[in-house]
Amino acid sequence: MKYMNRLTNVIIGPISNEPVFWSVIAFALSFSHILGMLPESMTEVSVYDVRNILIIFSGSAFISWCLSAIVWRFGLKNIKCLLYVIAFLLMATDLFLLFNFGTILSSWILLLVKETNPTESSEFLSRSIFTGATLKCLVLTVGLGVTTYCMERKPKVVRFKRDWQRAVCALIALPLLTLGAYLGFWSVRLAGLNSQFDIEEWRAHHGSYALENTVTNLFYSVKYLNVSGHDNATAIRTCVDAARQPASSTEQDSLNVILVIGESYNKYHSPLYGYYLNTTPVLCSQQQNGNLFVFKDVVATYNMTTFSMKNMLSTNRISDNEAWHERPYFPVIFKKAGFNVSMWDNQRPSGADVSCFDYALGSYLYAEDIMPIAYNEHNTDTYDYDDDMLSAFMKESRSYENRRSTSKHSLYIFHLMGQHSDAAKRFPSSDDLKVFKASDIRRADLSDSQKQIIADYDNATCYNDYVIGRIINMFKDSPSVIVYLSDHGEEVYDYRHFVGRTHERNKKKEAIKYQYDIPMMIWCSDKYIQNHPQHIERIRQAVGKPMSSDILPHTLFHLASIKTPFYKPENDVLSKEYVVGKRILQGYIVEEASSLRSRQ
Known part of the structure; x- marks a missing residue:
């Protein structure tokens, strides 16, 4: 029983001690991806869509669980504000792209940003920043920020009166975090790949599921842009010489x-x-x-x-x-x-x-x-x-x-x-x-x-x-x-x-x-x-x-x-x-x- 209590504490501890932080970060990292895959009408949501939502949320929930564990175990309360800011900025970026252009952050978007000069950037912002879509993005992000601030002013710790209650919560969280950990394993494998072919083959296996959160998707987009850029630069020089x-x-x-x-x-x-x-x-x-x-x-x-x-x-x-x-x-x-x-x-x-x-x-x-x-x-x-x-x-x-x-x-x-x-x-x-x-x-x-x-x-x-x-x-x-x-x-x-x-x-x-x-x-x-x-x-x-x-x-x-x-x-x-x-x-x-x- 002692070992069982330790196991449930490991699983539930980061969530019960940082419930606001865990839930807000998990939501912020998955919200744009879930919105992007949902059909136009909620009546058209299928079992397949529900499965995808669980996959998307599991990856974000695991990342949030890891961050919550660090904040809780090491008492890094001051770093929470920085992590909140980063998560909100990533969510706002994806929502801005999704509402205005029907996409989220990708290697192509990063390439466009890289190749855009200051004049083109100002013209782009003037056309896109004062739109209804951008206003909706702003309202959602600010709304989440204000809600988080109010909840964090009086932080609460979820306490369980009975051991069986903790065990039930652990059993509910375990499958979600296990799937998220599996997707995290695939994300770690991405870090060791250094060729376009290996990265595309990685994605073609199960890597595409690992990308369904804002953090991993950003890492993938940056890495793919850098790796493909080297081969493309060589190919372009070859063509110019030819x-x-x-x-x-x-x-x-x-x-x-x-x-x-x-x-x-x-x-x-x-x-x-x-x-x-x-x-x-x-x-x-x-x-x-x-x-x-x-x-x-x-x-x-x-x-x-x-x-x-x-x-x-x-x-x-x-x-x-x-x-x-x-x-x-x-x-x-x-x-x-x-x-x-x-x-x-x-x-x-x-x-x-x-x-x-x-x-x-x-x-x-x-x-x-x-x-x-x-x-x-x-x-x-x-x-x-x-x-x-x-x-x-x-x-x-x-x-x-x-x-x-x-x-x-x-x-x-x-x-x-x-x-x-x-x-x-x-x-x-x-x-x-x-x-x-x-x-x-x-x-x-x-x-x-x-x-x-x-x-x-x-x-x-x-x-x-x-x-x-x-x-x-x-x-x-x-x-x-x-x-x-x-x-x-x-x-x-x-x-x-x-x-x-x-x-x-x-x-x-x-x-x-x-x-x-x-x-x-x-x-x-x-x-x-x-x-x-x-x-x-x-x-x-x-x-x-x-x-x-x-x-x-x-x-x-x-x-x-x-x-x-x-x-x-x-x-x-x-x-x-x-x-x-x-x-x-x-x-x-x-x-x-x-x-x-x-x-x-």
Whole structure:
């Protein structure tokens, strides 16, 4: 019994002796996060939302418990005022951002602050500080401060008349503090990570739950900004140096090279790769006409957008131990070779509400030093649907055509939202676009709701096919070549009851198949086929060769007939000198690429 009393005293002591401090700090560190995840109507709160609230509050409750224990045990009453001020400032900052911009503190916000000059700062404050949203933030923060001051003037200690009362309170607090301690353990692990990949992998496991309090989120945002800043700075210097290197195209006639990057595309949900539903009627028609060449064995190097894209767009090769930031971004080479480069990115970070993953990529692709050497034009807005982005492109590019230089070569890059989760939100909710329904899914082991998730994914795939078809129509009457591939794959109840991607080190072959195998295809207009019979023959010979997405730029250089010191024929799947390397996924060797076909 003595040991039990000691245990309950350890658990309850900081709370019962500093009840005001513990409750106020726990509230201040979790309030903005709870507000940010709640639905607009309280009638829509689900069990899932309640679970998230408990997770959010547990992390804040544990941090507050630790601070209360320090204040109580060491008698540091004077430090309470400082801790209150810090907690209120953090809460006020998050509430200001949440009410005005729909976001909380993040690496992207810190980057914007870092890059904002005094004039821009004053203009920003003048627009935002005298708003109803800011007034609401001020009222909540001051109200909490006044309430705390009144309660702390007559501090009370919660005393229990019976031991069983203390034991019951300890049993109630123990699960909450245990979960908070577990999240705190994940936060401590973050402190030892020093690379972007490790931090993103940390977050992809359980780290995202650990961020659901103001303190840990601030620490994460600062650390991620610092770590990514080093790699980005190296990459930018590499690109600036590459822009000074010679590059040219031997192409005599006009040429359009178009790169279309999909998102979360499970190729086994396309009849081009054996699926039983016709989710890609446009592409199947183009294949039958002889304009589309479908590659059979291509994998993404990562199942995370940030690192897959960075390695796909840089001229490095991972199996040669080349880091993405050590080799230049390939549009820089195209622009140096005389191509007009147009970048239309429907995942481009815009505004204040930017996820960490969008920040990691956008802070590089749209850095101030990158844009003038990589693009002639680029979009500034993003769109609910990819087709809307194409409509904006066609409208704005017409005026661009009238003012661009006399260059006859162009590179167009379209980065789509594709089948990004939630797939049901990736196509307009009109009946004519809901081609497939739950009853079309031949899976007796799944419920109707699970079948509907697959049907929604297949509808998003069909909509993606329509978008690609529209891009084809834009360029079908000109000498043009389109390369399409996805950043990574996606599981959609393919062999187990799971949707999405996982980040464990030792994946099963089935998980590798659906998460890393990606579609890749090359479409050639009739004029391109007529002008480049030698390229067409090499494409036909290459469709069965194993390939990783990180060597894509070298194939694009081949298709555009670009001469540059950064082109390596051994990395070009269309070259006779192409060398099949080891298959490296998520930064580690999985197997030899030549043996990959055996798992399919």
